[in-house]
Amino acid sequence: MNFFGINALESLINNLSHLPGIGKKTAQRLAIFILKSDAQFAEELADTIIKLKHETQLCQRCFNISEGPLCHICKDEHRDASKICLVEDIVDILAIESSHEFNGRYHVLGGVISPLSGVMPEDLHIRELVDRVTNENLKEILMAINPSTEGEATMIYISKLLKNNNVLITQLASGVPIGSNLEFIDPATIGRAILTRRKL
Amino acid sequence: MNFFGINALESLINNLSHLPGIGKKTAQRLAIFILKSDAQFAEELADTIIKLKHETQLCQRCFNISEGPLCHICKDEHRDASKICLVEDIVDILAIESSHEFNGRYHVLGGVISPLSGVMPEDLHIRELVDRVTNENLKEILMAINPSTEGEATMIYISKLLKNNNVLITQLASGVPIGSNLEFIDPATIGRAILTRRKL
Structure with missing residues (x-):
């Protein structure tokens, strides 16, 4: 045009159109807004x-x-240094933090393994995670990767990589979101919630 | 947060969240993208x-x-200076120009009259339009305002304002878009297309 x-x-x-989720038309609208x-x-x-x-x-x-060189969570002495929550992206830390249920440190992977998009294990911060497991005397790694197909595959890959280390590997529970309506939940989520059902 | x-x-x-259509979550995603x-x-x-x-x-x-002080369309001597296309916003000029069916000049209104949103006639470039009608010896004003309720009201307001001037006031035809499927067109558009039907 x-x-x-x-x-x-x-x-x-x-x-502007290089920003994620911003196409040519939106970029045009934003630019005209800035102009005016x-x-x-x-x-x-x-x-x-x-x-x-x-x-x-x-x-x-x-x-x-x-x-600075270390973030405010890594510097915080009140956090439990023996637990790491593994997330895909920085914004996921905000989501976990706002639940107030995790008091350990984090590790940002920078994405998930996706051969189709050209993202291989060496493109992510997996080696640095292995180094931390070796050096930091960790007790638990909570994998909070988004439960997509590629996210699940990434979690399996990493858990296999770490299985000889003496560290507990956990993952976020999958299931029906609190306050949701069964009618509108996808079958895969309902199926997972049935398979992992708990005793009341 | x-x-x-x-x-x-x-x-x-x-x-970023002051930009149109960008909420807090999107602004957060864009900022993290820029950071990385x-x-x-x-x-x-x-x-x-x-x-x-x-x-x-x-x-x-x-x-x-x-x-410069005048835009490239106003400076272009090959354009028909006796015709003005009235548009809401600058981006609408791009849309009209890409049709290659209008060879006159433009007038950007800067919005539509909307008392509920606090936009009154004096907030738009209506006075400047009236001045142009007086001074530029115009033959036609083609109103290409978006056909919303407020857009229609604005067109009626302006056409009443100009009715004593010897200028032809036209408006874009409303109807079924080319290449569309009747099944998915809203009833108001179909109704308008029936009322303004043409002889084949």
């Missing part, structure tokens, strides 16, 4: 993008977002 | 945001995006 031959507009639309907003908003937006890159980094131990 | 208490992350999420992308991408994104504001402005005549 021709954006009136205006280079500045075309470049911004092009850059006051200069202060645009400057603040640009400024915070640069600041995020300059003021933060990934935690050297767990690959969480951090303002 | 607590974004690990990292100010740079919180500010960016806050700024290389520094060059973040710098280019920030740079193009600033450049868009510095290198473009709104056309003084029609409020289209422009690199």
Whole structure:
């Protein structure tokens, strides 16, 4: 499409459409919004993008977002250092933290194994996880990977890799979400909930 | 929600969520993507945001995006200066232009009249349109406002305002989109297409 031959507009639309979930049409709408907003908003937006890159980094131990070499969870002495929760992505840490049910540390995998998308084990932080199991005297690894086909395969791969270490490997329970309506739950989830049913 | 208490992350999420159609969750996902992308991408994104504001402005005549006081359509001597296409937003110009069926100039209204959302006639570029009708010796105004309830009301308001001027006021035909399937078209559109049916 021709954006009136205006280079500045075309470049911004092009850059915005590299963001996840943002297509050409959405990028166009966002760019026009920025164009029409006051200069202060645009400057603040640009400024915070640069600041995020300059003021933060990934935690050297767990690959969480951090303002220093270690993130605030790894530095927190009140957390149980013998437990690690393994997650796909940084945003999953927020989800687990908001449940207030886990008091250990984390390890961000950076994705799941997916040969079709070209993601192999060596592209993820699996080697670093094995190193932590060797060096940190861990008791439990709770796998909180999203329960997709590839997520399940990744959990099986990692649990096989670690099976000779003396560490308990657990995974989040699958089943019917609290407050949900059976009518709207997919058959695979219902099936899993029946197979793993508990005694009342 | 607590974004690990990292100010740079919180500010960016806050700024991104001011963009249209971007909620807190999406803003969070975009911010984490920017965090993990290389520094060059973040710098280019920030740079193009600033450049868009510095290198473009709104056309003084029609409020289209422009690199100078007049946009490339207003400056184009091959366009028919006696016809104006009235649109809600700048992106609508792209849609009309891509049809290659209109060779006049444009006028961007900047929205539609919507008392419930606090948008009154004086918030739109209606006065400037009336001035153009007075000064530019126009023959036709084609109203290409989106056919919502508020859009229709806005078209009626403007056509009443201009009725004593010697200018032909037209509006885009409403009806069944080309290539569509009657089964999936809403009743209001079908009804309008029946009422405005043409002889074959």
